[in-house]
Amino acid sequence: MISATLKRSISALKQRFADVIPETRERLARLRKEHGNKVLGPITIEQVIGGMRGIKGLMTETSKLDAFKGIKFRGLTLPECQVRLPSAKREPLPEAMFYLLITGEVPSNSDCDILVREIAERSETIPEHTVRIVNSLPQHMHPMNQLSIGVLSLQTESKFVRAYNAGVKKENYWEYVLEDSLDLIARIPRIAAMIYRNTYKDRRLGPTDPSLDLSANFSKMMGFENEHFWELMRLYLTIHCDHEGGNVSAHATHLVGSALSDPYLAYSAGLNGLAGPLHGLANQECLKFLLKLQEKTGQNPTEEVVEKFVKEILASGQVIPGYGHAVLRVTDPRFVCQMEFAKRVMPKDPLCKLVATLYKVVPRVLKEAGKAANPYPNVDAHSGALLVYFGMREFDFYTVLFGVSRAIGVSAGLVWSRALGLPIERPNSLTMANIEEYVSKSTLA
Ligand code: CMX
Numbered sequence: 001m002i003s004a005t006l007k008r009s010i011s012a013l014k015q016r017f018a019d020v021i022p023e024t025r026e027r028l029a030r031l032r033k034e035h036g037n038k039v040l041g042p043i044t045i046e047q048v049i050g051g052m053r054g055i056k057g058l059m060t061e062t063s064k065l066d067a068f069k070g071i072k073f074r075g076l077t078l079p080e081c082q083v084r085l086p087s088a089k090r091e092p093l094p095e096a097m098f099y100l101l102i103t104g105e106v107p108s109n110s111d112c113d114i115l116v117r118e119i120a121e122r123s124e125t126i127p128e129h130t131v132r133i134v135n136s137l138p139q140h141m142h143p144m145n146q147l148s149i150g151v152l153s154l155q156t157e158s159k160f161v162r163a164y165n166a167g168v169k170k171e172n173y174w175e176y177v178l179e180d181s182l183d184l185i186a187r188i189p190r191i192a193a194m195i196y197r198n199t200y201k202d203r204r205l206g207p208t209d210p211s212l213d214l215s216a217n218f219s220k221m222m223g224f225e226n227e228h229f230w231e232l233m234r235l236y237l238t239i240h241c242d243h244e245g246g247n248v249s250a251h252a253t254h255l256v257g258s259a260l261s262d263p264y265l266a267y268s269a270g271l272n273g274l275a276g277p278l279h280g281l282a283n284q285e286c287l288k289f290l291l292k293l294q295e296k297t298g299q300n301p302t303e304e305v306v307e308k309f310v311k312e313i314l315a316s317g318q319v320i321p322g323y324g325h326a327v328l329r330v331t332d333p334r335f336v337c338q339m340e341f342a343k344r345v346m347p348k349d350p351l352c353k354l355v356a357t358l359y360k361v362v363p364r365v366l367k368e369a370g371k372a373a374n375p376y377p378n379v380d381a382h383s384g385a386l387l388v389y390f391g392m393r394e395f396d397f398y399t400v401l402f403g404v405s406r407a408i409g410v411s412a413g414l415v416w417s418r419a420l421g422l423p424i425e426r427p428n429s430l431t432m433a434n435i436e437e438y439v440s441k442s443t444l445a
Helices: 012-035 045-049 078-084 094-103 109-123 128-136 143-157 159-165 170-200 214-222 227-239 248-258 263-274 282-297 303-315 333-345 350-369 380-389 395-419 432-444
Strands: 063-066 070-073
Touching: 012 094, 012 109, 012 170, 012 395, 045 432, 070 078, 070 094, 070 333, 078 333, 094 109, 094 214, 094 227, 094 395, 109 170, 109 214, 128 143, 128 170, 143 170, 143 263, 143 395, 159 170, 170 214, 170 263, 170 395, 214 227, 227 333, 227 380, 227 395, 248 263, 248 395, 263 395, 282 303, 282 350, 282 380, 282 395, 303 350, 333 350, 333 380, 350 380, 380 395
Parallel strands: none
Antiparallel strands: 063 070
16 A cells, blocks of 8 residues: 555556565465475574575575576576666666566566656755765775765665654555665765765766766766766666675665664665675775786786786685685676676777686686685676776775665665565574584484
């Protein structure tokens, strides 16, 4: 049921979502009632100690990571999304991806266009205090910290908080979380662009064009007028948006949101997780690695020279950034589509060629070393080289781009969590003594 206040501004997306909720709620109720006591799998002590790796402990509607096929967004692989989602030119629109994640359906061009316009409208204003706060941050503060602070400062506008304080019914929470999510997705590019201009440029945003989509306007605000860069942003923001529920940024957002913290509080926490070097920050590490390799070996090193460099890095105890994954066991399709973009748009670019040479060398070397469970490249192995081609060399900004994108997937997850009335997260934790006691009892038994 849509409340009267929001009915006036209802978009195709909201209407479609409202339509699919009742059936999904029924499916969930049936699942709990008929199968709630069934066991999904064993949990080993190694998993409890080892970061809960592989434990099936979360329900996330928006996407599922397949170790061999890569991410599936509502059942669609990335190449399928590239073909089926509406686009401005060739690459899928991230707005269309949000529609897919929320409703489970590929939007028609006209439904996508309505959403593009709605997000463009919402992006036009951000609170005055957010502008003041972001502009007052020290230039040497890491851009990810600035983004997290900027997002948190938007929380004063939360429609969910207002509705909750006014006593809205639990079954209608999703409407206000969806409102906040749309505002967040629309406004986060402006905050990110302010951070870019403040940290590296002249502190002034480029002009926007209300007839353009989120990615084009985000690029323009940062000062990038090349339309190939806009296409890159469309691809970038689409492919980084969601990677099922267990990764740090998605899980942190879900966890904080489960306390009924609004999307701003929840996503600020998610961003703080994304800022870690084993997660989102790896993209900046990848570019540093590429530049170091280029500096040491020249623009077009042979495979033999690259192999020697890679082996030296491994021998010194460091990891090869952009390679390996906790779940994937093949080349990340998000890497593949970036490589295809490079072949199409910048076939002669030396840095992209270096990425291609590394792709020939690193899997072989990692396999020989025998430690990494997955010797193939992940999403981060390519993104930096594409950005540098267009002149964005400021690698400590790269995770902010990831953050702009991830807002899309994790907000969709939050909307679903509230629509399904998922409870506060509260797993059981054990002390080491508890585990030792359990082990000694089970050994005696
Ligand atoms: N280079 C060198 N060694 C690697 C490696 C790499 N790229 N990837 C894994 N290994 C090593 C691990 O360090 C580990 O060694 P120890 O046993 O000595 O600790 C061993 O191989 C087994 O690790 P794993 O089971 O294959 O990998 P994990 O699931 O523990 O970790 C990941 C996954 C991504 C953190 C790891 O592969 C890595 O550090 N890669 C480089 C950083 C990176 O690209 N991160 C981005 C991930 C994508 C994202 O989340 O954004």
